[in-house]
Amino acid sequence: MSEKKIHEDQKYIDGLLNNNSFIIEAIYQKFVPKVVNYIKQNSGDAEQAKDIIQETIVTIYNQAKEKDLKLTCPFDAYFFLLCKRKWLNELKKKKNKEVTINEELLFKDDGAQELAYETLLFGEKQDLFNEMFNKLGKACKDLIKATFKINSMEEVAKSLNISYAYARKKKSLCIGQLTKLVQESPKFNQLNY
Amino acid sequence: MQEEDYILFDAYINGELSDDEILKFQDKMDSDLEFSSNFNLYLDTTIFLQNTIRNEDETNAFKNNLNTVSENYFNKEKTTTKIVTPKRKPFNIIKYLAAACIALLVGFFVFNQFSDPTYSDFNSHEPMTIVRSENNVKELIEATKAFNNKNYDKANSLLKKILDTDPNNSELQLYYAITNIELDNFKIADTQLNKIVVGKSVYKNRALWYSALSKLKQKDIDATIVYLKQIPEEADDFKEAQDLLDKLE
The missing domain is CATH 1.25.40.10 (Tetratricopeptide repeat domain)
Structure with missing residues (x-):
C-alpha cells in the first residue's frame, strides 16, 4: 500500500483543530461562496446554505480530532463535495417537495470523492451514536458522562454514591446497551459495519 | 451471555485481562465473527464516548467561534451593496507626490527593521x-x-x-x-x-x-x-x- 501524500491544504484542517479564527474566516472567504451558489441553484436559500456549511465544518473538525484526518486532496474539492452531498441528503428527506438538481462535474477526481465519502460516513456514524446516546436512561447517561470525564472509577462511584464494583459493571452494560440501540437502528446497515 | 461479553470487552479495552485471558480473547476474535463484530462496535462506541465527552468544552468553544464567523459572513453578504468604481481621473502631479511619499515610507520602514524592536511594532x-x-x-x-x-x-x-x-x-x-x-x-x-x-x-x-x-x-x-x-x-x-x-x- 502506498502512503498518500498530504496536501498543503492540510493547514485548513490544522487551523480548524486549533480553533483558529483566521483560518475559519479564510475558509468562509475562499470556499463558502461556491457552496452557497450551488445550494441556491438547487432549491435552497442562503439560510439553508449557512446551516449545511456549519454542520459540515463541525463534522470535519470532529473527524480531525477523533481520527487524525489527513487531507490528501485540495480542500476546495473535498469541502464542496461534502456540502453538496449533505445538501442532497437534506433534499431527499423532503421528498414531497419538487426539487431541481443541476448536476455538473465541477472537479476532476483528485481523491476528493473518496475522502469526502469517508468524512460523510464518519459524520453519519456520529449522528447515529449521538441520537442513540440520548435515548439511554438518565442513570446510564450520568454514569457514562462521569466515567469519561473523571477517569478514575473509584471517584466516579463515589460521586454517584454507588459501589465501585457496581459502577464498573454498570458502565460496561450501559455502553453495551448503547451498541445495541445503534445496531437495532435502521440506519445502522448503511454504515458499513 | 451478552452481558458477560460487554464486561469482557470493557476489561480487554482497559487492559485488565491476564495473558491467558488475552490469548483466549484473541482466539475468539479470530473464530467467532459475531463476537468480533460486536467487539468492534463496542470499541467504536467507547472511542466515540471518550472523544465526545472528554472534548465537550473544546468542541463547544469551536462551535461558538464558528458560529460567530458564520454570522459575520452571512450578515455581511446580506448588506453588501455594489461599490461604484470611480471614473478614471487624468494623471496628475498628486500621483507623483503620492509615489514619493510611499518611497519615503518604505525607506523609513526598511530603516526601522534594523533598529531595536519595540512593543509598538x-x-x-x-x-x-x-x-x-x-x-x-x-x-x-x-x-x-x-x-x-x-x-x-x-x-x-x-x-x-x-x-x-x-x-x-x-x-x-x-x-x-x-x-x-x-x-x-x-x-x-x-x-x-x-x-x-x-x-x-x-x-x-x-x-x-x-x-x-x-x-x-x-x-x-x-x-x-x-x-x-x-x-x-x-x-x-x-x-x-x-x-x-x-x-x-
Missing part, C-alpha cells in the same frame, strides 16, 4: 470578535467595540466587570490582559496571562506571545526571550515570535 491586535458569555451581552458588545476602536481604557473596565461574573473564560482573560498591557498595568496583565498559560485552553499559545510582548514593553528582554522560546511551532504567532527572537538575540 507588534501591538496590532487581532480584532476582538467574541460575544459568547451567557451574561452581560450588552457589556460584551460595548467592550468589543471599545477594544476594536483601541479605546483600551473603556474596554478594560468593561472586561473587568464581565470577568467578575465569568471568571474562567480564558478568551475574556486574554483580551483583558491585552488592555492591561496597553494601559501599562503589567502586574495584572502578567497574572491574567499566566492563568491562561498554565491552563489548557486554546488560547495558551497566544497567551505566551502576549506574555512576551508584555515583557518587551517592560524592556525586560531576558524574560521576553524566555517566553518567545516557549511558543511551539504550531502556534499562530510562531513566525512573528521567531522574527522577534532573531532581532533580540
